[in-house]
Amino acid sequence: MLEISGLTKSFSGFVAVADVSFTVDTRQIAAVIGPNGAGKSTLFNLITGHLRPDSGRVLLDARDITGVAPHETCRMGLGRSFQRTNIFPLLTVFENLQSAFLVHYGRGRNFWSRSESFYRDEVEALLVSIGLREQALLLGGTLSYGNQKQLELGLALAIDPQVLLLDEPTAGMSASETHETIRLLQRIADERGLTLLFTEHDMAVVFGIAQKIAVLHQGHLIADGTPEEVRNDPEVRRVYLGHGLSQ
Amino acid sequence: MSEQAESAVGMPSRAGWQVPWTLIVFLVALSLPWIGSRYDTFLGTQIAIYSLFALSLNLLLGTTGLVSFGHAAYFGIGSYACGILMKIVAVPFWLAFPAAGLIAALFAAGFGFFCVRLTKIYFAMLTLAFSQIVWAICFKWNDLTGGDQGLPDVPFPDLGWMAALPGFDRMRIAEQFYVLALVLVALSVAALRRLTGSPFGRVLTTIRENPERAAFIGVNVRLYELAAFTIAGGFAGLSGALFGIFNRGVFADFVFWSKSADVMIMTILGGMHHFWGPAVGALVLTLLNQQITAYTEFWPFVLGTILIVLLFVFPGGILGALDVALSRMSKRRDA
Secondary structure, X not given: OEEEEEEEEEEOOEEEEEEEEEEEOOOOEEXXXXXXXXXXXXXXXXXXXXXXXXXXXXXXXXXXXXOOOHHHXXXXXXXXXXXXXXXXXXXXXXXXXXXXXXXXXXHHHOOOOOHHHOOHHHHHHHHHHHOOHHHOOOEHHHOOHHHHHHHHHHHHHHOOOOEEEEEOOOOOOOXXXXXXXXXXXXXXXXXXXXXXXXXXXXXXXXXXXXXXXXXXXXOEEEEEEOHHHHHOOHHHHHHOOOOOOOO | OHHHHHHHOOOOOOOOOOOOHHHXXXXXXXXXXXXXXXXXXXHXXXXXXXXXXXXXXXXXXXXXXXXXXXXXXXXXXXXXXXXXHHHOOOOOHHHHHHHHHHHHHHHHHHHHHHHOOOOHHHHHHHHHHHHHHHHHHXXXXXXXXXXXXXXXXXXXXXXXXXXOOXXXXXXXXXXXXXXXXXXXXXXXXXHHHHHHHOHHHHHHHHHHHOHHHHHOOOOOHHHHHHHHHHHHHHHHHHHHHHHHHHOOEEOHHHOOHHHHHHHHHHHHHHOOOXXXXXXXXXXXXXXXXXXXXXXXXXXXXXXXXXXXXXXXXXXXXXXXXXXXXXXXXXXXXXX
């Protein structure tokens, strides 16, 4: 479903991502892990078209999306959430999601109708699905941190993606919030038949739900395989020594 | 925020009877030639035209989050286009007026193509640069624009038909033009209002709120910014066309950067997060200007002081402050 080959990106001499290749199969849940500065966020930005790679290719469902602008990769079925929450703070939760539906269904060229009445049912269903039904009329910016993360997931889901990229979906969450978020993600991925690629610091989360793990270290891919393979990889153990991988 | 909060309520539709404020304001304004003095009508014309100008800027500033320091360019292009067409080519007003809007929109599309490639302060600087280029051309191109002499004696439109209407027969031409301008401004503002509340307007709002996220829900940010810039330029052009006639002439200072500053001050003063804010700003600034210049020649000094106080005490502008006051009152009533 998602195929990355030979992806390389350097910033004025510093190689952030070096010749990284791996694939994620349809409906697979895959994680990219690595210490801070390993190049995870750069990799995500390369995949979503936020940055253009120096070399290498990204294929989404066998279509080349290398360097294609975000608004187009988005239309091709690639959804994304961000590490820092990224919502529309002065719109209500309802309007946040409604906007995504309006864009997804190509209504942006409608200059004349009132926008309020569009896609109420779809928004309602999605609000229930991500657990924000009660907060529908609050401004996005006033939500708690955890709820904002849920809203962001909703924004990514509204465009009906095939592949969902999540940059640290549980960053900054308490243990119970993390637990809830993971259950939510698993349920939604299952319901919608999503392919999921995420980065994460929390190793318990990674080894709890990922079916496949890629390990980045200083821009290089040093391991790529099932959780079991990655856990037993000597190179990974060396890099992550004392970081709780042995549990 | 009341206006925004209303449209922000996603789920329940508005119930009950509402005071049709816009209609009331329009009718009161329309009756000005009958109930007010000649001077009131003169001020009314100016306020109506500036309202449209400021509202067009707010499509960029308040709705899309784009700070344009060169909005006077399109106001000026509209007034030159209309003035030249009517005075030199002798085109009737009903053709020259829409043509002025169209020409201004075309220039906005052309300049905007480059401007939307930049963001934030660079965007603002480029809009300013383009407007100063337009000013320099208007100032120097004697054959077309009259250069520093300007284009005096732009004729009034032929309003003979209006005199045939009951109640209009004894009006002076300037008052008839006021009625015409008011109706045209009202129609333009209605269109802008509609646009702001449409799905297109919502997409512009997502760009204001978070351009990065907007791109990741599938918005072609530059394209929508360009569309907003073009439309805003077009409406500024319409207001400029009316102003040239009202002013009985078109001059290069219509395009000068200080005109762009004036309209931005109106917009911020009235409240850019409220649809009607810029119109309120146009009203207040025009009246203040009249009042204060009667007492002192240091009008810019007084204006500056008022603005500083306002920006620190009521960052949401006049309507923003009113909203805060109203919501406090209703909370007290509930408690």
